[in-house]
Amino acid sequence: MNFSEDQIYRYSRHIILNEVGGEGQKKFLESKILVVGAGGLGSPVLTYLAAAGIGTLGIVDSDVVDLSNLQRQIIHFTPDVDLSKVESAKNKIEQINPDVKVNTYNIRLTSQNIVEIIKDYDFIIDGTDNFPTKFLVNDACVMIGKPYSHAGILRFNGQTFTYTPGNMCYRCIFKEPPPKGVIPTCSEAGILGAVAGVIGTIQAVEALKYILNKGKLLTNKLLTFDALTTQFREIKLKKNENCAVCGKNPSITELHDYEQPVCEIKEQ
Amino acid sequence: MKLTINGNLETIDHEKITVTELLKLKNVEVPQMVSVELNGEIIDQSEYEKIQIKDSDAIEFLYFMGGGSFGI
Numbered sequence: 001m002n003f004s005e006d007q008i009y010r011y012s013r014h015i016i017l018n019e020v021g022g023e024g025q026k027k028f029l030e031s032k033i034l035v036v037g038a039g040g041l042g043s044p045v046l047t048y049l050a051a052a053g054i055g056t057l058g059i060v061d062s063d064v065v066d067l068s069n070l071q072r073q074i075i076h077f078t079p080d081v082d083l084s085k086v087e088s089a090k091n092k093i094e095q096i097n098p099d100v101k102v103n104t105y106n107i108r109l110t111s112q113n114i115v116e117i118i119k120d121y122d123f124i125i126d127g128t129d130n131f132p133t134k135f136l137v138n139d140a141c142v143m144i145g146k147p148y149s150h151a152g153i154l155r156f157n158g159q160t161f162t163y164t165p166g167n168m169c170y171r172c173i174f175k176e177p178p179p180k181g182v183i184p185t186c187s188e189a190g191i192l193g194a195v196a197g198v199i200g201t202i203q204a205v206e207a208l209k210y211i212l213n214k215g216k217l218l219t220n221k222l223l224t225f226d227a228l229t230t231q232f233r234e235i236k237l238k239k240n241e242n243c244a245v246c247g248k249n250p251s252i253t254e255l256h257d258y259e260q261p262v263c264e265i266k267e268q
Numbered sequence: 269m270k271l272t273i274n275g276n277l278e279t280i281d282h283e284k285i286t287v288t289e290l291l292k293l294k295n296v297e298v299p300q301m302v303s304v305e306l307n308g309e310i311i312d313q314s315e316y317e318k319i320q321i322k323d324s325d326a327i328e329f330l331y332f333m334g335g336g337s338f339g340i
């Protein structure tokens with residue numbers, strides 16, 4: 001592909017970077033990234049990846065925009081309330097950058113549909129808000145050898161790591177979703193909106209680095225962020241040879257749908 | 269004994285302590301929401317009561333985090 005004059009100008013601040021250049025920008029325009037969840041994490045991810053000129057962005061989300069989302073889900077605006085999140089996000093992306101082709105999946109990922117959806121993408125972003133989907137995304141990515149970025153946020157804290165085949169996966173740290181009875185009640189939830197921005201933006205950076213094949217990814221470590229003290233920590237971790245999905249003798253060889261705790265089904 | 273807990277050096281007023289006891293001591297209310305790494309190894313929840321933490325060990329409490337929308 002050749003750049004148009006507008007594209008050279010639009011992406012000029014990328015192109016002048018040694019690590020990107022015209023070649024890297026071309027890689028961005030030719031790459032396909034899937035973002036699971038167009039919420040607190042997905043909003044900054046989609047915004048930056050669209051602006052960066054990722055050629056194809058897939059968005060998976062089955063929710064509609066709710067007024068209580070707007071405190072952190074910055075890709076959705078007040079007039080979007082009641083619109084599907086995938087449509088709302090697609091509208092914004094098309095305004096940010098017409099170079100981006102958007103594929104929308106207004107569905108919930110399940111063990112039955114996930115592989116078909118993720119297989120054609122180069123990199124997956126887990127921006128989901130629930131453990132069943134986090135485990136499903138992890139297991140599917142491990143099984144078909146797909147790199148992805150994991151993230152979780154809660155109150156003033158966030159954490160993220162990047163999976164690439166052969167390295168530590170989510171199940172190496174967390175064996176299975178927490179039992180339903182122990183998950184704190186809905187009233188104890190909460191998230192400072194900007195924390196989602198910090199962590200989601202790191203996920204976008206990881207995806208771009210992966211596409212460029214430059215720098216070091218957040219593999220075999222968990223980056224944690226505490227907004228109250230403004231501390232980032234990198235916890236070194238390693239692949240667990242006994243991991244149920246990526247270990248030597250995996251006990252999980254088929255995808256599995258975990259039950260969604262009641263509190264998670266409907267917001268508020 | 270001295271322990272490094274989540275990167276901070278702390279003095280614990282015990283000569284020996286199990287993982288379960290340390291979780292209690294550090295006010296981790298819901299141990300099932302935490303994964304424990306001891307000296308670089310993730311340890312199995314079924315071992316928490318058995319494993320003794322020794323002087324100068326390094327412990328990380330890794331918390332389950334969802335998306336902030338719900339109770340997790």
Ligand SMILES: [Zn+2]
Pocket residue numbers: 168169170171172173239240243244245246247
């Ligand atoms: Zn694993």
